[in-house]
Amino acid sequence: MRDAFHEDLDRISDQLVEMTRLASSAMSRATTALLDADITLAESVIENDKQIDALREQLDMLAIDLLARQQPVATDLRIIVTAMRMSADIERMGDLARHVAKVARLRFPHSAVPAELRDIILQMGQVAERIVTKAGAVIAAKDAEKALTLERDDDAMDDLHRQLFERLVDGHWEHGTETAVDITLLGRYYERFADHAVSVARRVVFLVTGEWEPEELTDHEEREDSGHAQE
Amino acid sequence: MRDAFHEDLDRISDQLVEMTRLASSAMSRATTALLDADITLAESVIENDKQIDALREQLDMLAIDLLARQQPVATDLRIIVTAMRMSADIERMGDLARHVAKVARLRFPHSAVPAELRDIILQMGQVAERIVTKAGAVIAAKDAEKALTLERDDDAMDDLHRQLFERLVDGHWEHGTETAVDITLLGRYYERFADHAVSVARRVVFLVTGEWEPEELTDHEEREDSGHAQE
Numbered sequence: 069m070r071d072a073f074h075e076d077l078d079r080i081s082d083q084l085v086e087m088t089r090l091a092s093s094a095m096s097r098a099t100t101a102l103l104d105a106d107i108t109l110a111e112s113v114i115e116n117d118k119q120i121d122a123l124r125e126q127l128d129m130l131a132i133d134l135l136a137r138q139q140p141v142a143t144d145l146r147i148i149v150t151a152m153r154m155s156a157d158i159e160r161m162g163d164l165a166r167h168v169a170k171v172a173r174l175r176f177p178h179s180a181v182p183a184e185l186r187d188i189i190l191q192m193g194q195v196a197e198r199i200v201t202k203a204g205a206v207i208a209a210k211d212a213e214k215a216l217t218l219e220r221d222d223d224a225m226d227d228l229h230r231q232l233f234e235r236l237v238d239g240h241w242e243h244g245t246e247t248a249v250d251i252t253l254l255g256r257y258y259e260r261f262a263d264h265a266v267s268v269a270r271r272v273v274f275l276v277t278g279e280w281e282p283e284e285l286t287d288h289e290e291r292e293d294s295g296h297a298q299e
Numbered sequence: 300m301r302d303a304f305h306e307d308l309d310r311i312s313d314q315l316v317e318m319t320r321l322a323s324s325a326m327s328r329a330t331t332a333l334l335d336a337d338i339t340l341a342e343s344v345i346e347n348d349k350q351i352d353a354l355r356e357q358l359d360m361l362a363i364d365l366l367a368r369q370q371p372v373a374t375d376l377r378i379i380v381t382a383m384r385m386s387a388d389i390e391r392m393g394d395l396a397r398h399v400a401k402v403a404r405l406r407f408p409h410s411a412v413p414a415e416l417r418d419i420i421l422q423m424g425q426v427a428e429r430i431v432t433k434a435g436a437v438i439a440a441k442d443a444e445k446a447l448t449l450e451r452d453d454d455a456m457d458d459l460h461r462q463l464f465e466r467l468v469d470g471h472w473e474h475g476t477e478t479a480v481d482i483t484l485l486g487r488y489y490e491r492f493a494d495h496a497v498s499v500a501r502r503v504v505f506l507v508t509g510e511w512e513p514e515e516l517t518d519h520e521e522r523e524d525s526g527h528a529q530e
Contacts, residue, residue, distance in 0.1 A: 132380060139370040149363060152380070156387070237477040246468040248476045252483040 073138050076130065080151045081207060083127045087158040088204030088268070090120050092197050094165035095261060099193030101172040102254070103186055105179040113169035120162035124155045131155075146278075150271050154207070157264040157271075161200060164261045171250055180250045182243045188232050192258040195225045199265040206269050212276040215269035225262040229255050304369050307361065311382050312438060314358045318389040319435030319499070321351050323428050325396035326492060330424030332403040333485070334417055336410040344400035351393035355386045362386075374506075381502050385438070388495040388502075392431060395492045402481055411481045413474045419463050423489040426456045430496040437500050443507040446500035456493040460486050 094113050101110035131148050134140070140148060171180050181189050199221040206215045232255045235241070236248055273279070325344050332341035362379050365371070371379060402411050412420050430452040437446045463486045466472070467479055504510070 132376065135366065135380070136372045136376055141367045145363065145367055149366070149383070153387075156384075233480065236480055241476045245472045245476070245479045248479045249464065249467055249483045252480045253487065256484065256487070 073134070073140070073144070076134050076138075077144070077147060080127060080130060080134075080148070083123060083130075084151060084154050084158065085204045085208050087120055087123050087127075087155065087162075088200050088207065090116070090123070091158050091161040091165060092200040092204070094120070094162055095168065095193065095196045095200065098165045098168035098172065099189065099196070101169055102181060103179060103190060103193075105172065105176055107173055107176040110169040110172040110176070114166050114173070117162045117166040120159055124159040127155045128152055147275055150275055154268050154271050157268045158200075158203075161261050161264045164257045164264075167257045168254060171254060175250070180247065180254070182247060182251075185232065185235060185251065188228055188235070189254065189258075192225065192228045192232070192255075195221055195228065196258055196261050196265075199225070199262050203265045203268045206272045210272060210276055212273045215273045218266050218269040222262045222266045225259055229259045304365070304371070304375070307365050307369075308375070308378060311358060311361060311365075311379070314354060314361075315382060315385050315389065316435045316439050318351055318354050318358075318386065318393075319431050319438065321347070321354070322389050322392040322396060323431040323435070325351070325393055326399065326424065326427045326431065329396045329399035329403065330420065330427070332400055333412060334410060334421060334424075336403065336407055338404055338407040341400040341403040341407070345397050345404065348393045348397040351390055355390040358386045359383055378506055381506055385499050385502050388499045389434075392492050392495045395488045395495075398488045399485060402485055406481065411478065411485070413478060413482075416463065416466060416482065419459055419466070420485065420489075423456065423459045423463075423486075426452055426459065427489055427492050427496075430456070430493050434496040434499045437503045441503060441507055443504045446504045449497050449500040453493045453497045456490055460490045 094116065097109050098113045100106060101113060131152050134148055135145075138144070174180070179186075199218055202214065202218055202221065205211070206218070232251065236251060241248060325347065328340050329344045331337060332344060362383050365379055366376075369375070405411070410417075430449055433445065433449055433452065436442070437449070463482065467482060472479060
């Protein structure tokens with residue numbers, strides 16, 4: 069049987085998984101709202117983001133309470149600090165889904181996405197949903213090996229992001245600057261969403277292996293940059 | 300005389316202030332690099348971001364070490380957890396300065412910024428420098444009153460951001476989609492930079508007053524959205 073402290077840790081882990089579930093649902097529905105110009109769906113994503121924020125707040129309070137009551141050291145301390153970082157990542161993913169929904173709402177009754185870009189945006193939404201669902205599974209199973217597979221999904225996202233930018237700057241753009249602005253920001257929202265999912269998975273690797281690799285996160289940022297900057 | 304624990308807390312605070320100084324310098328130089336198409340300066344900003352990353356890592360290790368060794372509760376615990384969140388904010392500000400520098404490098408030997416937008420970008424750079432410098436002063440003096448003045452600087456940034464977007468979508472844009480993409484992302488980098496500075500200042504308010512206002516952070520996000528989305 070587990071003691072009260074480890075039951076609390078399990079609760080934190082469950083709550084992180086639940087947050088990934090909500091973030092996945094939010095990004096999936098935001099993408100549909102965007103492509104179908106569905107204002108009701110967009111509004112619901114915007115409204116429901118509060119749930120993710122509330123879960124994050126609850127989780128952080130529980131974590132701080134655990135630190136104060138249990139005075140953990142070593143691995144237990146590391147788990148709690150890392151969980152707080154993960155909750156920040158996932159909360160931000162919820163924000164990014166809300167940003168996508170807001171673009172959908174802003175352009176209603178039109179879709180912000182021109183017909184010939186729907187396919188890329190759809191794929192970005194699918195990769196986003198896949199990567200956050202995997203991040204949830206990685207947390208639940210503390211599976212460092214599966215965590216590595218998120219890097220490939222993130223590469224797929226970077227690739228889609230590059231394709232999107234190429235369409236913007238290939239000299240054949242005919243949708244005006246406003247749509248170009250929308251697409252630029254949408255591309256960034258999806259890509260940052262995937263970045264945060266990778267960050268969550270890496271934190272699980274850190275918990276399991278004890279190896280902290282901040283450099284990798286920086287490299288990742290570099291890739292992100294080169295993506296948006298069409299280098 | 301202060302005990303060893305409080306000396307460590309002072310060290311953490313000093314390090315946060317030093318991080319804001321580096322972030323301020325980075326954004327200031329990135330803006331100059333952008334407007335002057337100065338590749339050497341851009342490269343130095345990109346390279347020096349590692350310093351901010353290293354400081355953050357050091358600070359987080361010191362914080363975790365303090366948690367383990369001193370087992371703080373109540374206010375001391377809150378200070379340490381909050382300091383780690385601040386270091387994450389400021390590190391991200393360094394990343395955003397690096398993003399600006401990368402746009403400068405990408406468009407060299409040209410400037411990414413068309414002549415008629417130089418004034419707005421210059422002002423965004425100045426507000427960014429001012430707001431992060433103030434955030435540093437707020438940390439150093441634990442000054443909750445001064446912290447509130449950052450909201451006004453952030454309003455100024457939002458206003459500049461709106462002006463920038465209006466220029467993009469007013470129907471007179473003549474600089475092509477690639478430049479529109481650059482300007483869209485630059486606008487977002489400056490605005491997010493200011494958002495993180497406000498977040499740092501709010502965390503100081505939280506430490507001083509004990510009042511945690513996550514809702515306000517959400518409202519702030521809302522304002523940010525309406526800025527970029529030209530609502």
